[in-house]
Amino acid sequence: MDFYDEFDQPPRRGSSAVTCLLAGLLGGIVGAALFWLLSGYYFPPVQEPAEFSPSPTNRLEITGGNAAALVVEKAKPAVVGVTNYVNVYQGGQKVVRERGSGSGAIISADGYIVTNQHVIDQADEIAVFLPNAEILTAELVGEDALTDLALLKIDRDELSYLSLGDSTRIKVGETSIAIGNPLKYFQQTVTVGVVSAVERQVSLIDSSYSYTYIQTDAAINAGNSGGPLVNLGGEIIGINSAKIKDVGVEGIGFAIPSNTVKRVVKDLREYGRVKRPQLGILVRDLAQQTQIVSDLGVYVDQVVSGSPAQAGGLQEGDVIIKVEDQEVNYSAQLFDALLKYYPGDKINLSVLRNGTPDLITVELAEMK
Template sequence: MNEHLNNQTNEQYFNEYSIQEPQIKQRPPKRSRGKKALAVFAAVTVMAACSVCGYLGGVYANGKAQENGNSANLNNSSNNSNVVYMSNNTSPVNSEGGDELSISEIAAMAADSVVEIVVQSASDTGYIGQTILTGAGSGVILTQSGYIITNNHVVEGADSINVRLRNGEEYEAKLIGTDSKSDIAVIKIDAENLTAAVVGDSSLLQVGELAVAIGNPLGELGGTVTDGIISALDREITIDGVNMTLLQTNAAINPGNSGGGLFNGRGELIGIVNAKSSGTDIEGLGFAIPINDAMSVFDDLIEYGYVSGRVDVGMEMLEISDTATAYMYRVSQLGVYVYSVESGSYAQSAGLKAGDYILSVDGKEISSLADFNSAIDAHSVGEQVEISVLRGKTVHDFTITLTEYVPNAHSSSV
């Protein structure tokens, strides 16, 4: 049984997955399980565009790919041998070679690989009883046999996951694995001969290239196509205490687009949409996980059910960033606290306790969850970290050995 910091509110699963103010009366502060959290922040407030809908979809069919002079190559991995990669055309789509497609051609090729995802979760509302909450997002089919990539925040906490194809067919999906740090999840439906997206190479992208988004904004407008450009590469944003390096686009992204794809001018999948900017007078700031990053997670989730090599500090952390939350948790300082300590972990044996206020990691001052995660992420499994905490009025120093993060269940049916 994990000891935990007293909390007077329960985390709720809400319809709109948003890092902006959600559609609930109260939201708990950001939590992280060491390396395992997710969050958002750039120069603007960033919001996860997942809940009510899905974002972008599929990609090139093999025939059309060969028509354009590209050869579709199958990855040799036994786990994703049906994933198609467009790898031998390395010239930008806006070069004089001119193999860029029209937006309507990209939409026609990609539409069948875009799926709508509907999730349900039971929420205990106390004296009112149990309430079933529903959310929606998108996913992209990556294999003909039914493996689908989406965002972790689309399916996180779901008791059931259902997928609707473009042709209207509906399937119950099995959760294969999730990774909150990268915001990637893999689900599987029992179907064959599906239209899968062709995976591009996000390392070849150039600022100004065409970017096309196909998705299900607001959970009701499946198949919506928006276009824009790649506005920036390697944009660093912080989402729920985790630093992410994302693609930036001005293609219209709306709540519900999360988990869908971002495509280049050849119709290749080059990103998985996961966030957008939100706020007064903010327009055209959408973000996507580069497909090269997403695919490495995809492979691990299929093989292991989790991402191998991730370190685990053995604690769940809690960031308190405003006085109202500090009052709710009955603490006096803003910053990062130990929310719970895992039974049997190195953190527990070292003496760390719930309620400890984090001062520093390896001598580096910690003022936010992003600071803490970055300091932990700088280490590998088996290495040690020095953590200084304030407990009451006394400073304590601890040395913790980092283990590999392995979820309790590598995969589950929902």
């Protein structure tokens, strides 16, 4: 995997023999295509930084046989449609055309909405469709292609909203509820399933980065992109983003964990971008390097000259096994761990060097 491809350079959006990872705990679902869930295609200015304060927790405590129905009743008013419009010119006249559509989740009473970045990518105008059929123009606060998240703002107050839960507390087998607008025409569609797995390593098409995802069997279809995956507490545990679409494959969808969403939303509100830390290394899963599936850790293929990693003493061939106290068994866990920190932070990396444990301290830079 290509991890911060070139020091102080934007990441490539291509793939290589090192970068190509598909869905699976160790990159292991082979032959299946991972599709953006956007109707119509498979694929702007940023608001000034504002003070960020998380919305009050909005959690239900529901038990019993009708728990899912009660959660849905509470959650649906906070789920919106999002449509991407582009300007085209015909005969000297500007024509506004729909490029695609998806879903979104209101996460604050004052109109902040989280959705997928690919839903609003390259939009000239963004429209939000509220459950009461009202249509509003949305401002793009910021977007982050690497996590496939975007933050929108509409001019409304006292809206119903959903809180972002703690995705580290998710249990495999617990109920998961997906709400969105599949195929655009079936607004407020609800599907119920379970969390099939957590911390799935997923690398999406045209991206050399990977993060961990929640896997669910709740039915997710085109147009669900950006909609919430909700638990029985009425909290967002993930933002629906992708599914595996292949012959004979059913019920394998992926959602961006809510803790990743929290960090990205915070940065987009405060800075208009994600202040992403940079090590300056190229990595791959140790299992890819050794061809032994049980080998855990992240193998350092290359240390970029002049990078924080080089300054800290990290070497090619080192195997990263921890960031501070968090174990990293594969590349996506390394990305996740680093996203908890900011440029300028000093972190300790536990590594194996020729099989011998070592501790490396690195001061993170910002990826430009």
